[in-house]
Amino acid sequence: MKHTRRTLVRTTLAAAALAAAGLAGPLAHAQNKEPIQFATLLDFTRVYTFLTDEYSQGQQDYIKLVNLEGGIDGHPIKMIVKDHASYPERGIALYNEAKAAGALFFDFLSTPVANALMPRVDEDKLPMIAFAHGRADAADGQAFPYVFPSAAIYRSQAALLLKYIDENEGGLKDKKIAFVHIDSPFGKEPIELLNRVAQTKGFEVKLFPYPVPGTEQAATWSDVRRFRPNKVIIWGAGPGQGVSIRGAVSNGIPAKDIHSVIWLSESDMESFKGNEVVGVKRFTAVNTGTGSPILQRIVKQVVEPGNGTGDKKRVGWSGYNIGVASMAIPVEAARLALKNFGEPLTGEKLKKGFELLKDFDAEGLMPKLTITAKDHQGGGWGRVSEWDGKQWAPKSDWQHAYQDVVWDLIREDEAKAQKK
Numbered sequence: 001m002k003h004t005r006r007t008l009v010r011t012t013l014a015a016a017a018l019a020a021a022g023l024a025g026p027l028a029h030a031q032n033k034e035p036i037q038f039a040t041l042l043d044f045t046r047v048y049t050f051l052t053d054e055y056s057q058g059q060q061d062y063i064k065l066v067n068l069e070g071g072i073d074g075h076p077i078k079m080i081v082k083d084h085a086s087y088p089e090r091g092i093a094l095y096n097e098a099k100a101a102g103a104l105f106f107d108f109l110s111t112p113v114a115n116a117l118m119p120r121v122d123e124d125k126l127p128m129i130a131f132a133h134g135r136a137d138a139a140d141g142q143a144f145p146y147v148f149p150s151a152a153i154y155r156s157q158a159a160l161l162l163k164y165i166d167e168n169e170g171g172l173k174d175k176k177i178a179f180v181h182i183d184s185p186f187g188k189e190p191i192e193l194l195n196r197v198a199q200t201k202g203f204e205v206k207l208f209p210y211p212v213p214g215t216e217q218a219a220t221w222s223d224v225r226r227f228r229p230n231k232v233i234i235w236g237a238g239p240g241q242g243v244s245i246r247g248a249v250s251n252g253i254p255a256k257d258i259h260s261v262i263w264l265s266e267s268d269m270e271s272f273k274g275n276e277v278v279g280v281k282r283f284t285a286v287n288t289g290t291g292s293p294i295l296q297r298i299v300k301q302v303v304e305p306g307n308g309t310g311d312k313k314r315v316g317w318s319g320y321n322i323g324v325a326s327m328a329i330p331v332e333a334a335r336l337a338l339k340n341f342g343e344p345l346t347g348e349k350l351k352k353g354f355e356l357l358k359d360f361d362a363e364g365l366m367p368k369l370t371i372t373a374k375d376h377q378g379g380g381w382g383r384v385s386e387w388d389g390k391q392w393a394p395k396s397d398w399q400h401a402y403q404d405v406v407w408d409l410i411r412e413d414e415a416k417a418q419k420k
Contacts, residue, residue, distance in 0.1 A: 057323065059107075115134060126146060130148065131322065132152075136406075139377035164281070180232060186235075231259065233260070245272070261283060265317065267317075332357060333350055340353070
Protein backbone atom coordinates (compact mmCIF):
# COMPACT_ATOMS: atom_id res chain seq x y z
CA MET A 1 0.00 0.00 0.00
CA LYS A 2 2.81 2.41 0.89
CA HIS A 3 4.61 1.50 -2.32
CA THR A 4 1.44 2.30 -4.29
CA ARG A 5 1.13 5.69 -2.60
CA ARG A 6 4.76 6.57 -3.33
CA THR A 7 4.29 5.49 -6.95
CA LEU A 8 1.20 7.67 -7.31
CA VAL A 9 3.01 10.64 -5.81
CA ARG A 10 6.00 10.18 -8.12
CA THR A 11 3.68 9.85 -11.12
CA THR A 12 1.72 12.96 -10.19
CA LEU A 13 4.83 15.04 -9.57
CA ALA A 14 6.47 13.80 -12.77
CA ALA A 15 3.44 14.85 -14.78
CA ALA A 16 3.46 18.16 -12.97
CA ALA A 17 7.10 18.70 -13.85
CA LEU A 18 6.35 18.13 -17.54
CA ALA A 19 3.51 20.62 -17.43
CA ALA A 20 5.61 23.15 -15.54
CA ALA A 21 8.42 22.84 -18.05
CA GLY A 22 6.05 23.44 -20.93
CA LEU A 23 6.57 19.93 -22.35
CA ALA A 24 2.97 18.72 -22.09
CA GLY A 25 1.25 18.69 -25.49
CA PRO A 26 -1.78 20.90 -24.74
CA LEU A 27 0.39 23.98 -24.19
CA ALA A 28 1.03 24.15 -27.91
CA HIS A 29 -2.46 25.56 -28.47
CA ALA A 30 -1.88 28.74 -26.44
CA GLN A 31 1.61 30.09 -26.95
CA ASN A 32 1.27 33.36 -28.82
CA LYS A 33 1.66 35.41 -25.61
CA GLU A 34 3.76 35.19 -22.45
CA PRO A 35 2.73 32.43 -20.04
CA ILE A 36 0.84 33.25 -16.86
CA GLN A 37 2.35 31.28 -13.99
CA PHE A 38 0.28 29.60 -11.28
CA ALA A 39 2.09 27.92 -8.36
CA THR A 40 0.32 25.01 -6.68
CA LEU A 41 2.61 24.14 -3.79
CA LEU A 42 0.88 21.24 -2.07
CA ASP A 43 1.36 18.42 0.44
CA PHE A 44 1.78 15.22 -1.56
CA THR A 45 3.64 13.18 1.04
CA ARG A 46 2.68 13.77 4.67
CA VAL A 47 -0.64 15.09 6.03
CA TYR A 48 -3.01 15.71 3.10
CA THR A 49 -2.21 12.55 1.16
CA PHE A 50 -5.87 11.48 1.38
CA LEU A 51 -6.72 14.29 -1.03
CA THR A 52 -3.77 15.87 -2.81
CA ASP A 53 -3.28 13.39 -5.66
CA GLU A 54 -6.80 13.70 -7.02
CA TYR A 55 -7.02 17.43 -6.22
CA SER A 56 -3.82 18.19 -8.14
CA GLN A 57 -4.92 15.86 -10.92
CA GLY A 58 -8.10 17.92 -11.34
CA GLN A 59 -6.12 21.15 -11.30
CA GLN A 60 -3.64 20.02 -13.92
CA ASP A 61 -6.23 18.46 -16.22
CA TYR A 62 -8.30 21.64 -16.12
CA ILE A 63 -5.30 23.83 -16.95
CA LYS A 64 -4.47 21.51 -19.86
CA LEU A 65 -8.03 22.05 -21.10
CA VAL A 66 -7.71 25.83 -20.77
CA ASN A 67 -4.47 25.79 -22.76
CA LEU A 68 -6.05 23.60 -25.43
CA GLU A 69 -8.86 26.12 -25.72
CA GLY A 70 -6.54 29.09 -26.21
CA GLY A 71 -5.34 29.93 -22.72
CA ILE A 72 -6.38 33.18 -21.07
CA ASP A 73 -6.71 35.70 -23.90
CA GLY A 74 -3.92 33.87 -25.72
CA HIS A 75 -1.70 33.45 -22.65
CA PRO A 76 -0.90 29.82 -21.82
CA ILE A 77 -0.91 28.93 -18.14
CA LYS A 78 2.30 27.44 -16.81
CA MET A 79 1.95 25.46 -13.57
CA ILE A 80 4.63 25.16 -10.92
CA VAL A 81 3.73 22.07 -8.87
CA LYS A 82 5.88 21.13 -5.87
CA ASP A 83 5.61 19.31 -2.55
CA HIS A 84 5.94 21.17 0.77
CA ALA A 85 4.74 18.19 2.88
CA SER A 86 2.69 20.63 4.99
CA TYR A 87 5.82 22.09 6.61
CA PRO A 88 5.42 25.89 6.84
CA GLU A 89 9.15 26.56 6.49
CA ARG A 90 9.28 24.42 3.33
CA GLY A 91 6.17 26.15 2.01
CA ILE A 92 7.75 29.56 2.55
CA ALA A 93 10.92 28.50 0.71
CA LEU A 94 8.93 27.16 -2.25
CA TYR A 95 6.80 30.30 -2.30
CA ASN A 96 9.93 32.45 -2.54
CA GLU A 97 11.25 30.29 -5.39
CA ALA A 98 7.97 30.47 -7.30
CA LYS A 99 7.68 34.21 -6.73
CA ALA A 100 11.20 34.70 -8.10
CA ALA A 101 10.21 32.61 -11.14
CA GLY A 102 7.32 34.98 -11.84
CA ALA A 103 4.29 33.20 -10.34
CA LEU A 104 1.31 35.52 -9.86
CA PHE A 105 -1.08 33.14 -8.10
CA PHE A 106 -0.66 30.52 -5.36
CA ASP A 107 -2.43 27.55 -3.81
CA PHE A 108 -1.02 25.70 -0.79
CA LEU A 109 -3.83 23.28 0.24
CA SER A 110 -2.49 23.12 3.78
CA THR A 111 -3.86 25.13 6.67
CA PRO A 112 -0.46 25.48 8.43
CA VAL A 113 1.30 26.58 5.25
CA ALA A 114 -1.55 28.86 4.13
CA ASN A 115 -1.69 30.53 7.54
CA ALA A 116 2.08 31.10 7.51
CA LEU A 117 1.96 32.72 4.08
CA MET A 118 -1.13 34.91 4.39
CA PRO A 119 0.83 37.95 5.63
CA ARG A 120 3.47 37.46 2.92
CA VAL A 121 1.08 37.33 -0.03
CA ASP A 122 -0.60 40.50 1.26
CA GLU A 123 2.79 42.22 1.51
CA ASP A 124 3.85 40.98 -1.94
CA LYS A 125 0.42 41.66 -3.48
CA LEU A 126 0.13 38.17 -4.95
CA PRO A 127 -3.27 36.42 -4.65
CA MET A 128 -3.67 32.98 -3.11
CA ILE A 129 -6.71 30.74 -2.93
CA ALA A 130 -7.64 28.92 0.29
CA PHE A 131 -10.45 26.71 -1.03
CA ALA A 132 -11.85 24.66 1.89
CA HIS A 133 -8.83 25.22 4.13
CA GLY A 134 -7.10 27.92 6.12
CA ARG A 135 -8.32 30.25 8.85
CA ALA A 136 -11.83 31.66 9.06
CA ASP A 137 -10.98 35.36 9.11
CA ALA A 138 -9.37 35.01 5.67
CA ALA A 139 -12.94 35.51 4.43
CA ASP A 140 -12.61 39.20 5.27
CA GLY A 141 -11.05 40.80 2.22
CA GLN A 142 -10.39 44.04 4.04
CA ALA A 143 -8.27 42.23 6.63
CA PHE A 144 -6.52 39.95 4.10
CA PRO A 145 -6.87 41.59 0.68
CA TYR A 146 -4.91 38.98 -1.28
CA VAL A 147 -6.34 35.82 0.31
CA PHE A 148 -9.40 34.24 -1.33
CA PRO A 149 -11.14 31.26 0.35
CA SER A 150 -13.59 31.40 -2.59
CA ALA A 151 -15.80 28.73 -0.96
CA ALA A 152 -17.62 28.11 2.32
CA ILE A 153 -15.24 28.30 5.26
CA TYR A 154 -15.60 25.58 7.89
CA ARG A 155 -18.01 27.58 10.06
CA SER A 156 -20.26 28.09 7.06
CA GLN A 157 -20.14 24.35 6.40
CA ALA A 158 -21.23 23.56 9.95
CA ALA A 159 -23.95 26.19 9.70
CA LEU A 160 -25.39 24.60 6.57
CA LEU A 161 -25.43 21.14 8.15
CA LEU A 162 -27.40 22.56 11.08
CA LYS A 163 -29.85 24.25 8.74
CA TYR A 164 -30.38 21.00 6.86
CA ILE A 165 -31.10 19.10 10.08
CA ASP A 166 -33.48 21.83 11.18
CA GLU A 167 -35.43 21.92 7.92
CA ASN A 168 -35.30 18.29 6.79
CA GLU A 169 -34.72 16.01 9.78
CA GLY A 170 -37.31 16.99 12.35
CA GLY A 171 -35.88 20.27 13.56
CA LEU A 172 -33.18 21.26 16.02
CA LYS A 173 -35.25 22.24 19.04
CA ASP A 174 -34.70 19.95 22.04
CA LYS A 175 -32.36 17.72 20.04
CA LYS A 176 -29.01 16.37 21.27
CA ILE A 177 -26.15 16.78 18.80
CA ALA A 178 -22.77 15.14 19.27
CA PHE A 179 -19.87 16.98 17.65
CA VAL A 180 -17.12 14.40 17.19
CA HIS A 181 -13.93 16.09 16.07
CA ILE A 182 -10.20 15.75 15.72
CA ASP A 183 -8.45 17.64 18.53
CA SER A 184 -6.76 20.25 16.35
CA PRO A 185 -7.48 23.87 15.32
CA PHE A 186 -9.30 22.56 12.22
CA GLY A 187 -11.43 20.27 14.37
CA LYS A 188 -12.24 22.99 16.89
CA GLU A 189 -13.11 25.76 14.43
CA PRO A 190 -16.90 25.14 14.22
CA ILE A 191 -17.39 24.83 18.00
CA GLU A 192 -18.30 28.44 18.76
CA LEU A 193 -20.74 28.58 15.84
CA LEU A 194 -22.44 25.40 17.08
CA ASN A 195 -22.73 26.91 20.56
CA ARG A 196 -24.18 30.19 19.24
CA VAL A 197 -26.78 28.50 17.06
CA ALA A 198 -27.66 26.12 19.91
CA GLN A 199 -28.58 29.10 22.06
CA THR A 200 -31.03 30.47 19.50
CA LYS A 201 -32.41 27.16 18.21
CA GLY A 202 -32.76 25.42 21.57
CA PHE A 203 -30.69 22.27 21.10
CA GLU A 204 -27.88 20.73 23.14
CA VAL A 205 -24.44 20.25 21.60
CA LYS A 206 -21.76 18.18 23.30
CA LEU A 207 -18.15 17.95 22.21
CA PHE A 208 -16.29 14.67 21.73
CA PRO A 209 -12.66 15.27 20.69
CA TYR A 210 -10.30 12.49 19.66
CA PRO A 211 -6.50 12.67 19.41
CA VAL A 212 -4.51 13.39 16.26
CA PRO A 213 -4.12 11.68 13.77
CA GLY A 214 -7.59 10.19 14.33
CA THR A 215 -6.98 6.48 13.98
CA GLU A 216 -7.88 5.77 17.63
CA GLN A 217 -11.44 6.78 18.54
CA ALA A 218 -12.86 3.79 20.46
CA ALA A 219 -13.11 5.58 23.83
CA THR A 220 -14.63 8.64 22.16
CA TRP A 221 -17.47 6.65 20.61
CA SER A 222 -18.21 4.86 23.87
CA ASP A 223 -18.79 8.31 25.37
CA VAL A 224 -20.98 9.29 22.40
CA ARG A 225 -23.12 6.18 22.89
CA ARG A 226 -23.76 7.11 26.52
CA PHE A 227 -24.82 10.63 25.43
CA ARG A 228 -27.47 9.07 23.15
CA PRO A 229 -27.48 11.85 20.52
CA ASN A 230 -30.22 12.44 17.98
CA LYS A 231 -27.65 13.54 15.39
CA VAL A 232 -23.89 13.31 14.99
CA ILE A 233 -21.58 15.70 13.15
CA ILE A 234 -18.13 14.28 12.41
CA TRP A 235 -15.25 16.69 11.79
CA GLY A 236 -12.01 15.16 10.60
CA ALA A 237 -10.10 14.31 7.45
CA GLY A 238 -8.35 11.39 5.86
CA PRO A 239 -8.41 7.95 7.53
CA GLY A 240 -10.00 9.37 10.67
CA GLN A 241 -13.27 9.95 8.84
CA GLY A 242 -13.74 6.27 8.08
CA VAL A 243 -12.84 5.46 11.69
CA SER A 244 -15.53 7.91 12.84
CA ILE A 245 -18.21 6.31 10.70
CA ARG A 246 -17.28 2.83 11.89
CA GLY A 247 -17.34 4.07 15.48
CA ALA A 248 -20.78 5.58 15.03
CA VAL A 249 -22.34 2.56 13.33
CA SER A 250 -20.83 0.07 15.76
CA ASN A 251 -22.29 2.08 18.65
CA GLY A 252 -25.81 1.98 17.28
CA ILE A 253 -26.00 5.33 15.48
CA PRO A 254 -27.88 5.01 12.18
CA ALA A 255 -26.02 6.11 9.06
CA LYS A 256 -28.82 8.57 8.26
CA ASP A 257 -28.01 10.50 11.45
CA ILE A 258 -24.32 11.01 10.59
CA HIS A 259 -23.31 14.35 9.02
CA SER A 260 -19.81 15.32 7.91
CA VAL A 261 -17.58 18.21 6.99
CA ILE A 262 -16.59 18.35 3.30
CA TRP A 263 -13.71 15.87 3.73
CA LEU A 264 -15.47 12.57 3.15
CA SER A 265 -14.53 11.09 -0.21
CA GLU A 266 -15.71 8.37 -2.54
CA SER A 267 -12.76 6.21 -1.52
CA ASP A 268 -13.73 6.62 2.16
CA MET A 269 -17.22 5.35 1.43
CA GLU A 270 -16.22 2.56 -0.94
CA SER A 271 -14.26 0.94 1.90
CA PHE A 272 -17.58 -0.06 3.49
CA LYS A 273 -19.59 -3.09 2.41
CA GLY A 274 -23.18 -3.25 1.22
CA ASN A 275 -25.62 -0.65 2.47
CA GLU A 276 -24.19 -0.08 5.95
CA VAL A 277 -23.30 3.58 5.28
CA VAL A 278 -26.06 4.50 2.85
CA GLY A 279 -27.62 7.68 4.20
CA VAL A 280 -24.48 9.36 5.56
CA LYS A 281 -24.53 13.05 4.65
CA ARG A 282 -21.85 15.65 4.13
CA PHE A 283 -21.33 19.26 3.13
CA THR A 284 -20.55 19.55 -0.59
CA ALA A 285 -18.88 22.49 -2.33
CA VAL A 286 -18.94 21.24 -5.96
CA ASN A 287 -20.98 18.85 -8.03
CA THR A 288 -19.43 15.42 -8.42
CA GLY A 289 -19.38 13.21 -11.49
CA THR A 290 -18.57 14.19 -15.08
CA GLY A 291 -21.93 15.67 -16.06
CA SER A 292 -20.94 19.35 -16.04
CA PRO A 293 -19.76 20.88 -19.34
CA ILE A 294 -16.23 21.51 -18.07
CA LEU A 295 -15.81 17.90 -16.96
CA GLN A 296 -17.23 16.63 -20.25
CA ARG A 297 -14.65 18.68 -22.16
CA ILE A 298 -11.83 17.52 -19.88
CA VAL A 299 -12.81 13.91 -20.53
CA LYS A 300 -13.11 14.41 -24.30
CA GLN A 301 -10.12 16.69 -24.94
CA VAL A 302 -7.65 15.71 -22.20
CA VAL A 303 -8.38 12.31 -20.65
CA GLU A 304 -9.59 10.25 -23.62
CA PRO A 305 -6.65 11.32 -25.86
CA GLY A 306 -4.30 10.08 -23.15
CA ASN A 307 -3.11 13.44 -21.83
CA GLY A 308 -4.68 13.15 -18.37
CA THR A 309 -2.50 13.55 -15.30
CA GLY A 310 -3.44 10.53 -13.16
CA ASP A 311 -5.80 7.62 -12.60
CA LYS A 312 -8.87 7.92 -14.86
CA LYS A 313 -11.02 6.42 -12.09
CA ARG A 314 -10.71 9.62 -10.07
CA VAL A 315 -12.00 11.93 -12.82
CA GLY A 316 -15.27 13.32 -11.43
CA TRP A 317 -14.53 12.38 -7.82
CA SER A 318 -15.04 15.00 -5.13
CA GLY A 319 -11.38 15.91 -4.69
CA TYR A 320 -10.77 15.98 -8.44
CA ASN A 321 -13.71 18.32 -9.05
CA ILE A 322 -12.67 20.56 -6.14
CA GLY A 323 -9.28 20.79 -7.85
CA VAL A 324 -10.97 21.79 -11.11
CA ALA A 325 -13.01 24.47 -9.32
CA SER A 326 -9.91 25.79 -7.53
CA MET A 327 -8.36 26.54 -10.91
CA ALA A 328 -11.50 27.65 -12.74
CA ILE A 329 -11.88 30.52 -10.24
CA PRO A 330 -8.43 32.14 -10.74
CA VAL A 331 -8.59 31.52 -14.50
CA GLU A 332 -11.84 33.50 -14.66
CA ALA A 333 -10.37 36.15 -12.35
CA ALA A 334 -7.37 36.50 -14.67
CA ARG A 335 -9.64 36.76 -17.70
CA LEU A 336 -11.64 39.53 -16.03
CA ALA A 337 -8.47 41.29 -14.96
CA LEU A 338 -7.04 41.37 -18.49
CA LYS A 339 -10.39 42.44 -19.93
CA ASN A 340 -10.88 45.30 -17.50
CA PHE A 341 -7.35 46.44 -16.66
CA GLY A 342 -5.25 45.39 -19.65
CA GLU A 343 -1.78 43.97 -20.12
CA PRO A 344 0.43 42.98 -18.43
CA LEU A 345 -1.28 40.89 -15.76
CA THR A 346 -0.01 41.68 -12.26
CA GLY A 347 -0.92 40.43 -8.80
CA GLU A 348 -2.76 43.68 -8.11
CA LYS A 349 -4.82 43.36 -11.29
CA LEU A 350 -5.53 39.70 -10.55
CA LYS A 351 -6.83 40.63 -7.09
CA LYS A 352 -9.24 43.09 -8.72
CA GLY A 353 -10.26 40.35 -11.14
CA PHE A 354 -11.21 38.09 -8.21
CA GLU A 355 -13.34 40.90 -6.81
CA LEU A 356 -15.17 41.22 -10.14
CA LEU A 357 -16.43 37.62 -9.96
CA LYS A 358 -20.22 37.72 -9.96
CA ASP A 359 -22.48 34.64 -10.09
CA PHE A 360 -19.60 32.57 -11.44
CA ASP A 361 -20.41 28.84 -11.26
CA ALA A 362 -17.83 27.31 -13.63
CA GLU A 363 -20.59 26.24 -16.03
CA GLY A 364 -22.64 24.63 -13.29
CA LEU A 365 -19.80 22.87 -11.48
CA MET A 366 -20.32 24.81 -8.24
CA PRO A 367 -22.71 27.28 -6.60
CA LYS A 368 -22.75 30.79 -8.00
CA LEU A 369 -19.79 32.66 -6.54
CA THR A 370 -19.76 36.43 -6.01
CA ILE A 371 -16.65 37.91 -4.44
CA THR A 372 -16.45 41.49 -3.23
CA ALA A 373 -13.69 43.56 -1.68
CA LYS A 374 -15.22 42.73 1.71
CA ASP A 375 -16.35 39.12 1.26
CA HIS A 376 -13.65 36.80 -0.10
CA GLN A 377 -15.60 33.72 0.96
CA GLY A 378 -18.26 34.40 -1.64
CA GLY A 379 -21.32 33.99 0.58
CA GLY A 380 -20.64 30.59 2.15
CA TRP A 381 -22.71 28.58 -0.31
CA GLY A 382 -22.89 24.79 -0.53
CA ARG A 383 -25.30 21.89 -0.42
CA VAL A 384 -25.87 18.70 1.53
CA SER A 385 -25.36 15.42 -0.31
CA GLU A 386 -26.01 11.83 0.73
CA TRP A 387 -24.12 8.61 0.02
CA ASP A 388 -26.51 6.36 -1.94
CA GLY A 389 -24.18 3.37 -2.09
CA LYS A 390 -22.44 4.43 -5.30
CA GLN A 391 -22.08 8.20 -5.27
CA TRP A 392 -22.81 11.45 -3.43
CA ALA A 393 -26.37 12.42 -4.38
CA PRO A 394 -27.55 16.01 -3.78
CA LYS A 395 -30.17 16.36 -1.04
CA SER A 396 -30.57 20.14 -1.11
CA ASP A 397 -30.27 23.09 -3.43
CA TRP A 398 -27.27 25.39 -3.21
CA GLN A 399 -27.81 27.51 -0.10
CA HIS A 400 -26.11 29.08 2.87
CA ALA A 401 -26.98 29.51 6.54
CA TYR A 402 -26.43 31.68 9.64
CA GLN A 403 -24.01 34.02 7.89
CA ASP A 404 -24.75 36.69 10.49
CA VAL A 405 -23.26 34.37 13.12
CA VAL A 406 -20.34 33.46 10.85
CA TRP A 407 -19.40 37.11 10.36
CA ASP A 408 -19.90 37.99 14.03
CA LEU A 409 -17.32 35.33 14.84
CA ILE A 410 -14.94 36.60 12.14
CA ARG A 411 -15.10 40.11 13.60
CA GLU A 412 -14.47 38.70 17.08
CA ASP A 413 -11.44 36.81 15.78
CA GLU A 414 -10.07 40.01 14.28
CA ALA A 415 -10.64 41.96 17.49
CA LYS A 416 -8.77 39.30 19.50
CA ALA A 417 -5.89 39.34 17.01
CA GLN A 418 -5.58 43.11 17.31
CA LYS A 419 -5.25 42.88 21.09
CA LYS A 420 -2.32 40.47 20.89
